[in-house]
Amino acid sequence: MAEKIYRVNMTNLTTSTEPVPDKWLGLGGRGLTSTIVAEEVEPTCHPLGGKNKLVVAPGLLSGTVAANSGRLSIGAKSPLTGTIKEANSGGTAAQMLAKLGCKALIIEGLPKGDAWYTLLISEDGVTIQEEQELVGKGNFDVVATIGKRTDEKHGIITIGPAGEMKLSAANISIKDPDSHLRSSGRGGLGAVMGSKRVKCIIIEPTDAKVEIVDQEKFTEANRAFTKALVDNPISQALGTYGTNVLVNIINEAGALPTRNFTSGQFDGHEEISGETMHDTIVERAGKPKHNCHKGCVIQCSQIYNDKEKKYKTSGFEYESIWAMGADCCVDNLDHIAEADHLMDDIGVDSIETSVAMGVAMEGGLLEFGDGEGICRILREDVAKGTPLGRIIGCGAASVGRAFGVTRVPVVKNQAIPAYDPRAVKGIGITYATSTQGADHTMGYTIATNILGVGGSVDPLSHEGQVELSRNLQIATAAIDSTGMCLFIAFAALDDEKCLPALVDMINARFGADLTADDVTNLGISILKTERAFNEAAGFTNKDDRLPEFFYEEPIAPHNVVWDIPDEELDKFWDF
Ligand code: SF4
Structure with a gap:
């Protein structure tokens, strides 16, 4: 599946799918999150304000069968340090996003009202849904509730109450293969997700595979x-x-x-x-x-x-x-x-x-x-x-x-x-x-x-x-x-x-x-x-x-x- 950039604008609640610009083609994971943050975020902006962006990117090899290649990078300007930040974590999300062809997900802007939202990512792109059931829930309850709402195979990226409160130590949690949690822990990125009022990102499973140009050489390596x-x-x-x-x-x-x-x-x-x-x-x-x-x-x-x-x-x-x-x-x-x-x-x-x-x-x-x-x-x-x-x-x-x-x-x-x-x-x-x-x-x-x-x-x-x-x-x-x-x-x-x-x-x-x-x-x-x-x-x-x-x-x-x-x-x- 061709790689794309998924962009979500929380100010006007719209989404778009864009081709990957040539300058980002050779990048993945932290290289891509830091490049996008450096290009698109004003360095002096308030990390919890509308000018910060949360960028999610699987690595260059994520979604393939390469051993140990399932890390997901998440980047933004950090509310804890005030610096650029990337935190990466295991879990199922990186491999699932890569298989969907998602090179990066960029979440920008801030919604106007008090509502919370869930983003659903599938082969058709991203949709924004208003969320009520999950708000205020701890991460384990979020995973269990989504498990009942969908099935156990969906990927989940979520914040707990700390992210909702925009605390500077708030992390972002990723569901692992056993429905337990891994964390993109450092730098308060959960507060950035909370500032955008995104409680959770749900990823639909797909049968699509990541394209490999030379399969034989890949297998051997x-x-x-x-x-x-x-x-x-x-x-x-x-x-x-x-x-x-x-x-x-x-x-x-x-x-x-x-x-x-x-x-x-x-x-x-x-x-x-x-x-x-x-x-x-x-x-x-x-x-x-x-x-x-x-x-x-x-x-x-x-x-x-x-x-x-x-x-x-x-x-x-x-x-x-x-x-x-x-x-x-x-x-x-x-x-x-x-x-x-x-x-x-x-x-x-x-x-x-x-x-x-x-x-x-x-x-x-x-x-x-x-x-x-x-x-x-x-x-x-x-x-x-x-x-x-x-x-x-x-x-x-x-x-x-x-x-x-x-x-x-x-x-x-x-x-x-x-x-x-x-x-x-x-x-x-x-x-x-x-x-x-x-x-x-x-x-x-x-x-x-x-x-x-x-x-x-x-x-x-x-x-x-x-x-x-x-x-x-x-x-x-x-x-x-x-x-x-x-x-x-x-x-x-x-x-x-x-x-x-x-x-x-x-x-x-x-x-x-x-x-x-x-x-x-x-x-x-x-x-x-x-x-x-x-x-x-x-x-x-x-x-x-x-x-x-x-x-x-x-x-x-x-x-x-x-x-x-x-x-x-x-x-x-x-x-
Ligand atoms: S952090 Fe995850 S991928 Fe790395 S060795 Fe441990 S279990 Fe494996």
Whole structure:
């Protein structure tokens, strides 16, 4: 099916289908969302106003059988950071949109009245329908209600109550193959969808297939690519323990931010580790290994059941477990799972919200370690939109201001995730310089600094950190455009057959003749496009800094501060 751009104007409630302009043909995923946002959104606009646009795009390989290629990118100007933003996620939507020929969906404008809307995407295009039944519902209820209204096969992209309230930590949830949820978590994109009063996007299944120019070459390349993924030892560890395999590793490295970033090690790390989680899942008849979308061969996701062996949460990630666990000193995995479930249902980013809880604990809202108290506040305040709930639901910086706390771990207003930059300098460079605020996925130097993938760079030294972060940020921008899950990077860095096979698949899909250098150049051009948007929005090098306390407070066990000079950080953009 020929690819198209679907455009929805919420101001006058009209839709159109447009041919893909030549300049966008070679783009997908983050490359496309960031390009469209940079071309069509005024950088200084209010993120929740009529000039912002929400752009949804499957990756270049989404909808094909390429392993791990089902990521969906969503972009806009972020209400949390004020920068350009892309957040991607698994689930069924990317593959379904790609099969419908939807290269990108652009939602623009704001409706005039108080009504809410659902968008229905099918082979005939997009239709806008007024929505009443789903309004106010949590994400799990939305998925169940649409399941009854249509059938279990429809794709769903939705916001929870947090998105409806336009909270800056609101995420966008995507239905996975088991009708559970995956999240485009970071940067408050759910608030942008809420500002447009779109509660939900429903995607009709189709029998259409994505066109492949050279099927034989594609199949052969996918075989080599899949082998590289399944043979990789880190892929295998992810398949056994999930991303939560990292709790013990990062604790051992002294980089597990604990008690609102006051230590690098957590006494309760064993209780919340991937190993404990794995045994608990097996004991309770959950699934230790699970796909967030069809075709994933790594399967880092899982299904975590409660003590009664009933579903509690899935996609139970290291960063969420760290944030609610070590950072808030909660050593009870069931309390963390309950909080994860609640955050999925309310539709808030589990990193932002949990780091906000850690800051609130320091501000005296709750005792550190009070997992039940966190769940109570999520249920009674954040879900219901009380003034306290709205402060927490707008993120860590919002809580820091409201409670007068100065130890607020954010860059460009976005919460720093699960790796302390004082103990792993490379990831600090990524947090500081990323075009999207603090985000480990933008340039995951942990791979090299801690896991020894793609070489080795001492995490505590200054040497080579800027170059490492830059190379990984470039590679990540390119990977995020293909629709590939970022966890292919471990095999791509360590197996010489992996990256050429990925390039071969892109060439076979489009009849192109790209080289690995072309893919690198794509990553560079995406970063520069994003940086230019941020500069036009008013950001300068002075925003590429970590918070003051990292420079002043040494962290145990290494007793180190953040000591990369500002001039070194500023060299990041010399390319
Ligand atoms: S490895 Fe994990 S995040 Fe990546 S596609 Fe598979 S289940 Fe999803």
